Amino acid sequence: MAVGEAAASRWLQRFLWPLLPLWCCVSPADFLKVEMEGKNQTVLLNDNVTISCKVSGSTPLDINKSGIIWYLKHQANETEHKVFVMYADIQKAFRPGASVSPAGLEKGDVSLHLPGVQLRDAGEYRCNVVVTPEEAQETVFLKVLASPECTLFQEQATVKNDGDKYILCKAYGFYPEDITITWYTWTQKNQEISAVITTGPAIKKEDGTFNITSRVRLEHNVTTYQCVISHRSLPTSCRLNFTQFWRESEMGNTWGPIETSFVAIGCFGVVAAAIIRLIYCYKKRKLLLRSHDPVPQEETKDLELDAFMMSSDGGWSEAVLTQMDNKNHMLSQRTCK
Template identity: 40%
Template sequence: MTSQSCQRGPGSAHTNYKGPCRTAFCSHTSSLRGCNLEPPNRCGGQSKPVPPGTVGSSWVTGLLRMLLLLWYMSMAGGLEVKTTETQTVFLHDNVTVPCKIPGSPHLNITIVGIIWSWKKERNESAASIYQFYGSYREATRPGANVSLLGLEWGDASLYLPRIELSDAGEYRCKLVVTPQQAEGTTRLDVVASPAMKLFVKPATERNGEEEFVICKVDGFYPAAIDIKWEESTLNDPHFRAITEGIITGPAVRNDDGTFSVTSSLALKPALEDHGNTFTCVVSHRSLLDSKRLSVTLPEKRPMEIYFTIVGPCVLLGLVIVYCLWRWGSGRVRQGNKDLWAAEMMLL
């Protein structure tokens, strides 16, 4: 309909048209030259010429933009990141929590953003620990960082220096490459390996003449730990398990959050036990294999054997000889007394 259109043609500039002008109208016979497709500021005003080819180029540009938008929409949700389900790290180590785009694509960092969040337990709300987008960068966890050079190649991994026990929890990586986004999570478990000490506590009257082999285990996390004892002899170098005489206390928390425990093996060593090797075997989550520490009871030297066996026998013999001598001396003295008494009676 053209009832309220504004016709531009020869002599239109002299027409006093007072109705509303909403849409420019061009006859089929008119040329595109001089026909303005936008409403003029005043009805009846002279339109400005449109340069040749402008309409066609605008249409092509709009079409390209539409195709680009459709391509973006088809790609939305196609972005993905690769993380690790569970990562076990050692106390006080420097750690990198992975978050990468497969294929390491080259990215325009001006359209890339990254948000790392962390929560201690599953039912807690997540807290942001690192953010980057545009020229803005913020790290609420000291030392937390994402390499911008790595980010240009699709690597948004989070670097955390000197891990503490309190750093354990779930880490969420949210990566935005406009207009796409993807996220992934990694569970970070912190462990600490045990340190061991092994020594022999000599027998005393206080402990009932028992010797103790003491195994002290310290600085491990988590608290669950397994301690076993083994023994080998000079005649049989193969270790065999010990099941008796073992006393293992409860795990005690240290000031830094790690744990310590003491296990002792009570011995009443006979002569043949000296020279035997006793081993403390510790198994813990932080260890790939069991940790072992051994101690050997010193062998009895010939002089020690002499004093241990011959010495007491000689001493016992001396006591017996002394007692017989005292008994014999008493008989002699008694006989002399009797003889002296008889002589006195004769006088």
């Protein structure tokens, strides 16, 4: 037994000794490696993304002796499927638009390019490179975010809410679902006070993004409302302001909002109506004056002449003058009508 083991030991020594120099000359850097930039990568919805993957140890990469396969594993169902395959002169994209740059292959760059990223593109990507007889692979998780579109507007009063008015703050098309909406309200003296706030649940849309609405009731002692929306897709919070102006009512001490645009339009309408009425009266008076006969100045001159002649005889010049005055009075009345 001991003789057999000794014989086997001597045989291994004779076989492995010549290979020892070759083994010592192989450093860890000579083995195929795949390097990726971190374990997580984030992209916004509808943006383009390049998932980095670089090969070391075999650069420049000979594509005729290499194979590249990109896989995607969805986090929801843990299923893995091919995204892109390249081997020699064969290239196939299983996801529309997926590609690997042929120019980058010469430098050992097998990064995957995806245009117009959607929510379904999120998951774990595996970069698998085969350079016969070696194989290497690495993974990275791609997160897809959607930034909310923020709006702020005033809701009209309705019977169901007893005539109260509200300011609505809405966030559209965001992902993931977690979002924070905060209200800040100030009085005319810049004093922060509490308000009646109602925030509904996030509603999922067909494309996988979410919508949410929050509202605050308008109060008589509040002049400024601010809605602050925070989401992981936003580098800074979205802030929207609404300012209302108040005036004292002519009937008591109640207060009401001044709708400045309607006041301006109303004043303009009153002035315009007054100008139109003045023009109308002026034209109407002018037409009435033109519709009557001109004043017969000849009759007046005849009466004056008769009065002068009669007065020279000392007779009834006064009666003639009276007749002349009466006739002039009738003519003047006829002109003014």
